[in-house]
Amino acid sequence: MLSINNLQASINGEPILKGINLEVKAGEVHAIMGPNGSGKSTLASVLAGREEYEVTGGTATFKGKDLLDLAPEDRAREGVFLAFQYPIEIPGVSSTNFLKTAINQVREYRGQAPLDAVSFLKIVKEKMKLVEIDQSLLNRSLNEGFSGGEKKRNEIFQMAMLEPTLSILDETDSGLDIDALRIVANGVNKLKRPDNATIVVTHYQRLLDYIVPDFVHVLYKGRIVKSGTKELALELEERGYDWIKEEADNIKA
């Protein structure tokens, strides 16, 4: 589904990603872990099409298409979803209106007829339950005045509405208490299907107790320096990142 090959990217001329290789297949959950500043969020942003990052080399192919060549909205329409680490507040834009516009533009791209108001609301009701999000939040401006937990739940709610094939969760656990974490993780798990895939970007292992990854990759200084299964995450939890850094630095030296 997603094939990343020697991907390099920089911001303001400073290289952040220095050759990422990653294969994600349908039905899989990949965790990307790593110390602060290793490039985890950059990878998520580059895949979603954030324009301040410059791709300086390598490729990313999504369902056979050159992902890096697509505008951010077209990546979303193709089925890529980024759950933001810091969801943006947009005063004056109603949550409902925003969702309806998004869904119908995605549908138009896929050659589907727009949803009418009734079917739209039906889907909203159904998906709201998934992340235990309250109707009153949807009556408000997008993310405006939402608590940290509400914002993250709203991200997963949008994900449920848009039904992406590849979801990238960028530090979705940051700022969540244990109850909110459980709700968000449950939502993600319920959305898991054999034909979609998830990349979970996280600093801590605790989210992976709830969203169990098939693969764990450790990112350090812009490269994946170690890959393994969920046991690798547990090891990181126990021993920290220092031994990985040492190993990686030794190989380079």
Added chain:
Amino acid sequence: MSTTTDIKSSFISQYREFEKSLNGSAKGPLHQLRKEAMGIFEETGFPHAKNEEYKYSNIGKALEKQLAGQAITQASSLDAAGVQPFLFDELEANQLVFINGQYRPELSSLISNNSEVVIKELSEAYQEQPELVANALSKEANPATDAFLALNTAFVQHGIFLHVPDKAVVSQPIVLHFISDSSRGTTTSQPRNLFLIGKSAQISVVEAFHSVGEQSSFTNIVTTIDVKENAQVDYFKLQTEQDNSLQVNTTQVQQEANSRFTATTITLGGGLVRNNLNIAQNASNIESNMFGLYFLHGKQHVDNHTVVDHRKPHCQSNELYKGIMDDASTGVFNGKIFVRQEAQKTNAFQSNKNILLSDNATINTKPQLEIWADDVKCSHGATTGQIDEEQVFYLRARGISEESARAMLLYAFAADIIDQISIEPLKARFLKFLSDKLQTQI
């Protein structure tokens, strides 16, 4: 200064012609007003660049450029079908049509009952009650305070006289359409409206400005509104003229005790627009609200000047103007709040917020507070920024096109002004204008 001499003398000779055309009616209190006003205009002329009030808007120069040497005509061949697109047919309202400053009863429709509201052409009202009309005109607006007010007063003849008796609640809005038609040549018009709103009366008035034609047009309109005790007035101005139109639009409001007046001024069109909104609070427990939205493109230049004069205690004023400037357009905002020594316990809030969409767009904003009382709550502020690119990316990351994302954000910026349009069909029409301007569905 010499640049505006020609256009000044052309208005002076226009006045001589006008005076001649009045024949026998060139006497009486109204004409006395005209002569005095013309005297003032002849002396002062158009405001020049050093005049603080017109510092950013040299209207005399613009008039010189657009009108000098042109034959001025009031002629128009617009008929019912030609006027049709401008009318708000979806609205159950009184619709009065002016073309090039002339009232056109055959194109207008009045539906409100005479017991609710008396609507008359100004000259007709003057014939019936010369003293009342002349007194009101001279009392509400002193021509010595502003050159355009003087010029308008010199030419005072046509406009709408609107009288709402005490306690009357006018159920249907009054919509005044001012259409400038320059298809048959350059045109100028100087309408004068006089609204007398009785005690405990309620009314909504809409003034809509449209234009057609290839030549230049200049509208210099003055509306005076007298809001008596306990009365409530909602006043909307919708300006959607073409780029070849110039407009100076002055509104003078006098409010009495316990009254509420709300002005919403929306400017989407017009090459050069200057709005003067002046509100005097003459008693206690008055509420004055001023909302404005200007969305400019090309070389449009729109200048909003507002004044609230808090003269008595326990009153409040709220002001919010928002601007979006694209291309090489210019916005000007100047809001003055005066709080007199007697006006204790005043609450006055003023805010001007702007978005610049282009490097060549300009905003000159000057919020001003002058307070002589010591027990008041006042605040003012101005901001200027760009569209938040983080917000654009967030929307795009959900599959919304960049164009729609920008339009949604601009709409969101303008929403609290748009929501002031309490008349639903009017709001729908305005949204249509706005989405045309944004070139996308909102």
